[in-house]
Amino acid sequence: MSTYNKIVNDLTPKQFSRIGIIWIAILCMVTVAGIIAYIDQIMRGMEVTNLRDYALWGVYISNFVFFVATSFVGALTASILRLTKKKWRTSLVRIAEIVAVASIAMAGVTIILDMGRPDRIPNLFLHPRLQSPITWDVLIIMIYLTFSVLLLYIPSIPDFAILKKLNHDKPFLRKLYGILAINWKGTEQQIKIHQKSIQVLAITMIPLALQLQTIDAWLFSTTYRIGWDSSNFGPYFIAGAFVAGTGALIATVYIVRKFYNMHDYITEKHFDKMGRLLVFSCLVYLYFNINEYLIPAFKTTQLEADHLMEMFFGHFSWMFWFVTVGGLIIPSTLLMFRKMRKPLPMFIIAVLVVVTSWAKRYVIVTPSMLHPFLPMQGVPESWHHYVPSIHEWLITGATLAMALLIITFLMRFIPVIPIQRTLDERGITESANDQN
Amino acid sequence: MDKKEVNSRRSFLDKSLKLGLMGVVGGAIAVKLADATAQEGEKVKVLTQDGKVVEVDSNAIQKVNHASHSAEYKVREGFPGRKFVMVIDLAKCKNALKCVDSCNKEHHITTPNAWLKVYKMQNTNQTSPYWQPVLCQHCDKPPCVTVCPVDATFKRRDGIVLIDNERCIGCRFCMAACPYSVRVFNWGDPKQPQLEEGYEYTPDFGGLPSQVGTVDKCDFCPHATAKGELPHCVTACPQGVFYFGDIYEDTVTNGDETVKFSKLIKDKAGYRLLEGLGTSPSVYYLPPVDRLVDFDEADFSYDQVKYTSSSNTETK
Numbered sequence: 001m002s003t004y005n006k007i008v009n010d011l012t013p014k015q016f017s018r019i020g021i022i023w024i025a026i027l028c029m030v031t032v033a034g035i036i037a038y039i040d041q042i043m044r045g046m047e048v049t050n051l052r053d054y055a056l057w058g059v060y061i062s063n064f065v066f067f068v069a070t071s072f073v074g075a076l077t078a079s080i081l082r083l084t085k086k087k088w089r090t091s092l093v094r095i096a097e098i099v100a101v102a103s104i105a106m107a108g109v110t111i112i113l114d115m116g117r118p119d120r121i122p123n124l125f126l127h128p129r130l131q132s133p134i135t136w137d138v139l140i141i142m143i144y145l146t147f148s149v150l151l152l153y154i155p156s157i158p159d160f161a162i163l164k165k166l167n168h169d170k171p172f173l174r175k176l177y178g179i180l181a182i183n184w185k186g187t188e189q190q191i192k193i194h195q196k197s198i199q200v201l202a203i204t205m206i207p208l209a210l211q212l213q214t215i216d217a218w219l220f221s222t223t224y225r226i227g228w229d230s231s232n233f234g235p236y237f238i239a240g241a242f243v244a245g246t247g248a249l250i251a252t253v254y255i256v257r258k259f260y261n262m263h264d265y266i267t268e269k270h271f272d273k274m275g276r277l278l279v280f281s282c283l284v285y286l287y288f289n290i291n292e293y294l295i296p297a298f299k300t301t302q303l304e305a306d307h308l309m310e311m312f313f314g315h316f317s318w319m320f321w322f323v324t325v326g327g328l329i330i331p332s333t334l335l336m337f338r339k340m341r342k343p344l345p346m347f348i349i350a351v352l353v354v355v356t357s358w359a360k361r362y363v364i365v366t367p368s369m370l371h372p373f374l375p376m377q378g379v380p381e382s383w384h385h386y387v388p389s390i391h392e393w394l395i396t397g398a399t400l401a402m403a404l405l406i407i408t409f410l411m412r413f414i415p416v417i418p419i420q421r422t423l424d425e426r427g428i429t430e431s432a433n434d435q436n
Numbered sequence: 437m438d439k440k441e442v443n444s445r446r447s448f449l450d451k452s453l454k455l456g457l458m459g460v461v462g463g464a465i466a467v468k469l470a471d472a473t474a475q476e477g478e479k480v481k482v483l484t485q486d487g488k489v490v491e492v493d494s495n496a497i498q499k500v501n502h503a504s505h506s507a508e509y510k511v512r513e514g515f516p517g518r519k520f521v522m523v524i525d526l527a528k529c530k531n532a533l534k535c536v537d538s539c540n541k542e543h544h545i546t547t548p549n550a551w552l553k554v555y556k557m558q559n560t561n562q563t564s565p566y567w568q569p570v571l572c573q574h575c576d577k578p579p580c581v582t583v584c585p586v587d588a589t590f591k592r593r594d595g596i597v598l599i600d601n602e603r604c605i606g607c608r609f610c611m612a613a614c615p616y617s618v619r620v621f622n623w624g625d626p627k628q629p630q631l632e633e634g635y636e637y638t639p640d641f642g643g644l645p646s647q648v649g650t651v652d653k654c655d656f657c658p659h660a661t662a663k664g665e666l667p668h669c670v671t672a673c674p675q676g677v678f679y680f681g682d683i684y685e686d687t688v689t690n691g692d693e694t695v696k697f698s699k700l701i702k703d704k705a706g707y708r709l710l711e712g713l714g715t716s717p718s719v720y721y722l723p724p725v726d727r728l729v730d731f732d733e734a735d736f737s738y739d740q741v742k743y744t745s746s747s748n749t750e751t752k
Contacts, residue, residue: 045623045649116648373710380548
């Protein structure tokens with residue numbers, strides 16, 4: 001088989017294997033359970049959650065912030081690596097963009113789950129108030145979603161053209177890829193426009209991504225709440241998103257490499273580079289964490305002191321130390337060693353990073369809710385604490401499963417590694433191939 | 437000719453001086469005296485805003501056109517020319533909870549999220565504890581209104597912060613933003629007793645009806661004010677803890693006594709909660725000094741709080 005055919009064949013999306021089908025079945029089951037729980041929540045109201053007047057935001061909002069954070073990977077790899085013209089990115093950008101699209105789409109969904117009246121979503125557009133950080137959030141999520149989809153779609157156009165040709169005997173796929181390829185022929189002019197569009201998109205993504213994370217942080221820091229009232233919050237969230245996004249990317253890349261047999265395209269060198277990136281991002285995030293906790297701890301104003309005691313030694317301490325040690329100290333120390341920057345150890349660390357990133361959002365959102373300015377009184381004892389209910393876990397689980405489903409299905413139809421670009425970089429053309 | 441001119445000038449000066457005085461004359465009196473203006477030279481006693489009785493020539497009295505009183509009432513604008521204020525005298529509160537019961541009853545609150553709560557406060561170990569009723573502070577710079585994405589909660593010219601429960605999307609950002617934790621959420625169906633048929637919802641009457649998935653809070657009872665009544669907590673309190681009034685009129689009343697607001701606040705060192713945040717509340721507190729009743733810890737039980745029985749329990 002010629003090199004051209006081999007590469008195209010390797011990188012073409014494959015039909016789901018048996019493991020793939022089992023994987024999808026499990027995800028669908030989790031999703032359906034969550035949808036049933038959500039229907040119940042709609043019918044009975046949010047009393048099915050354990051949220052109450054003091055703990056008024058909980059796992060839904062934490063989960064939302066987590067999705068927003070992981071979507072940062074799109075801008076991170078896609079734009080920064082694209083603009084810095086790092087060759088090794090080629091195998092990673094598409095995966096990063098897929099993760100970003102799935103995350104930001106699910107962020108949009110999860111925020112709706114937290115609404116008391118989802119039937120009134122149109123009010124956000126009929127009666128918008130520009131001064132509300134929620135309005136900013138709605139706008140930036142829609143814009144970021146649009147740009148993420150474009151940044152996934154536009155670079156894939158040449159690949160769709162290849163896939164159209166490849167699937168000439170399958171009417172559905174031929175038609176699908178035909179539409180997506182929008183008559184791509186690879187002419188000089190098309191290539192010029194194509195590259196220019198990608199360039200513009202990649203540059204635009206960077207400020208958008210920074211805005212997305214910052215506005216997300218402002219949802220909290222525009223209030224007076226202890227633990228949120230911090231001018232550090234914008235960069236703190238950006239750094240956190242950097243960690244969460246890189247972790248999610250490494251974990252996904254590992255799975256893609258293993259199950260799609262991409263060992264020739266995703267090499268140990270890629271893991272080494274991503275490992276370095278994760279160390280860097282963890283150290284930056286650690287720096288912001290020190291700012292966020294050490295300075296209030298130094299001053300220990302009464303309310304801050306109560307809040308921090310609860311974090312360091314109290315009810316939330318196990319979670320706080322889990323996310324700090326597991327999500328920051330372990331990854332940044334272990335990945336300093338070259339031996340740890342191998343695929344499998346990296347995968348384990350990346351999963352740990354993703355789990356702790358999720359838990360980190362919970363630690364940011366929940367404890368602050370339980371430290372109001374006036375004492376918590378005059379409500380039933382159970383309202384003084386917050387542990388998510390079964391409904392909340394089922395619904396949250398479903399959102400995570402849906403994100404994975406989106407990733408899985410996007411990978412079924414879009415080549416996880418850009419075909420055309422890989423060919424170009426290796427200097428292989430179809431015609432050159434024919435002459436051989 | 438000359439004399440006449442001087443006269444007219446004098447009378448002009450005279451008139452303008454009196455007009456200046458009249459600016460502070462109560463509108464109601466002016467209206468009453470409007471007919472008397474025909475009788476020249478008659479002296480009339482009127483009450484100035486700062487409580488002095490002065491005599492003025494009835495000639496000088498003109499009907500003051502209170503544009504505001506005739507203006508149309510709009511729910512998002514509030515009562516024209518009014519600015520409501522409340523004073524809570526902590527020295528008198530003995531946690532009888534009648535305010536809470538009355539509020540719960542009048543606003544049909546069925547779930548244990550009362551809009552008005554009585555807190556047991558103790559600032560330090562050395563200082564004595566006291567009871568502190570807390571309701572919506574109706575801030576002049578309300579953080580809840582700032583963050584609302586759909587303009588469901590709004591600030592009126594008369595100082596009241598209200599919620600349009602038909603607009604609210606239930607994002608609860610206002611609850612996160614409120615430093616006084618006075619906002620409550622209808623987590624489930626409030627299951628209120630049936631309202632009269634044909635009743636039309638207005639933000640003026642919070643809790644009528646409460647709507648699932650939306651935020652509720654103290655509405656400062658504009659429905660009572662419209663009828664010339666005091667808010668339910670004010671009338672219910674056996675101790676006269678709550679004073680309600682209009683800051684423009686500089687008077688507040690607890691139903692038994694009517695006092696000058698500025699003097700009360702000055703004499704008794706009134707303050708507002710979390711003043712440092714800059715929210716500028718409309719609710720003032722008088723410090724719990726020389727308390728009329730001893731602090732009794734045994735009073736501290738929220739099991740005593742009564743809620744409106746839900747429609748479910750009624751049908752049972």
